[in-house]
Amino acid sequence: MKTLSVDGKTVSVESGTMLYDAAVLAGASIPTLCRHEGLPHEGACRVCMVELHRRGTVRLVASCMFPVNEEGLEVRTDTERVRAARNFVIRLLLRRNGDSAAIRRLAAEENVLPDGRLPALEKELCIRCGRCIRACSANGTDALGFALRGWDRKTTPPFGEAAATCVGCLACAEVCPTGHISWEEKDGHRRIWGRDFALVCCEHCGEPFATEEQLAFLRAGHPSDALSPEEERFCPRCRRIRAGQSFTLEEVKDR
Amino acid sequence: MPRSCDTLSAPSCPDLDAILARHPAHPRYLLAALQDIQAAFRHIPREAMVRVAAHMGIPESRVYGVATFYKALSLVPKGRKTVKVCMGTACHLRGAPGVLEALENALGIAPGDTTEDGAFSLETVNCLGACALAPVVMVEDTPYGAMTPARVASMLEKERDHAV
Structure with missing residues (x-):
């Protein structure tokens, strides 16, 4: 101390x-x-x-x-x-x-x-605070970086093209302090950084909670990050509710 | 036309594999590798950035960031020789704007551009650190001190002979 x-x-x-x-x-x-x-x-x-x-x-x-x-x-x-x-x-x-x-x-x-x-x-x-770049890097996707310098400095996917390694997770937009990073969602698709991503909806509540690419990225990464096939079907909120229910029911069963 | 090696497979292209082999696969050699690529190709081709990223195990976004950060690296093909006109205070006072104008007219390009035949690129810089020689023009590694608009033609002629 x-x-x-x-x-x-x-x-x-x-x-x-x-x-x-x-x-x-x-x-x-x-x-x-x-x-x-x-x-x-x-x-x-x-x-x-x-x-x-x-x-x-x-x-x-x-x-x-x-x-x-x-x-x-x-x-x-x-x-x-x-x-x-x-x-x-x-x-x-x-x-x-x-x-x-x-x-x-x-x-x-x-x-x-x-x-x-x-x-x-x-x-x-x-x-130019770099929060989006750090978030993307922390996720392991590294789809964003600074390009140019001085006054012209900007955040962009490599080569100024559509972001090849982006998984459409919106972490960049989530951490942006000014709301600079924008995206569109319609007809089950999310468009960000010049690419389209297929949204995955929760089987229980129907809310979109991830993209196909995002789940695939988690599957391909560290085993501890991956969701089980069961978990992939529900949004985090419904997942917690279900986990809570199974937990309490099992408690009752045990008694 | 400036030679473009964007496919990197043309026989006339420098050997990217040989350049990469000279640099250990560690992020700290990124800039050195990019400088070698710039020297060999006169620019940083897109495919070269992808290959460097894979070789060094760093994200393409970082390679792109470094390649666009430094003025010595260019994403578009540069001429075989780069003419740098010093526009620092001393050079400015001693007539650099006139020298630059003469160069623009002689080469038919604006600063930042490259001539049709790929012989010269024209650039302005803020200080070459040789203020005693003002106004200074540098062609690759050769400094030309006390430049005047009248001497521009002979300087270019001399450099053009070397260039071929």
Whole structure:
């Protein structure tokens, strides 16, 4: 366990805990965009910056990926310097992604106004946080990546073509903080990243819950990830209900 | 026309297998392999990216990301020689825009393009680090310092002889 102070409050956390998690534990609130608890952290958005006092020096660090590895760190989450750094990033985001509800909400929460000196630019939603890429990579499909660089950087399937290794699972859209990734569903098909996927419906409730390609990908992967043929017929919710029922009935039988 | 080796099976094409064999099957050799492919093919063919990904065991999306990230790598065929015109501050002040215009007229292409015969590609760069020689033009590894629009024709002639 390592002890640190966050805005004057003392907390103890497991060694290796990220500053963000330690700060939240201490009751601080830090805005984030690219951070997702289920994904590796990348520190791409720079919205979660905090002031770190360590061994006599003071500097700004991205709290989402700075591990607490030593005793006596001191963190400030709401100083002038932190607000200036945060607000600068939010102003840049407002300029390019002003149409995004998530960015506007964040700006309102942090009391940031659009920079009047600079005209608003393209009305696009993608903030290049890389969450979709990390999610796709964590799934093992790796159908997405960044292409180009600087201003032109964008998330795209390889070669700018339809995503060959995509299984249509929507993990990318699920983790996207701004709703940039769009898809269509009609007539039992889902269209995303330039490809069509056949939806699989639950035999019990009739709701679509996966794609054929997604189930095939799970079957081909690690045995512990694969669903049994029985499980593949029902959506996760109905699966739980059925599991619960069989469990209770067996309990009754045993008695 | 710039030679295109998109099928990679034409006899005139460099040997991709030999290039791949030079690089161990580890992600850290990705950029080195792509540089060799760029040098041999004058661009990174799509099929080469697929083969590199399979060889190194990395996703195609990452290979594509690296291939599009670096300016030294190109997805479309480059000329046999690349003419880089420095547009840095010192070169700019000493007349680089005039030199660039003369090159554009002499080659009949805009920066970023390649001539019909595949001899030259034209590029602008932000600084070559040789400000004392301003304005500088670089053809492959040869620097031409204190360039003037008048010297463009002779420089191209000299480089064209080498190119054949």
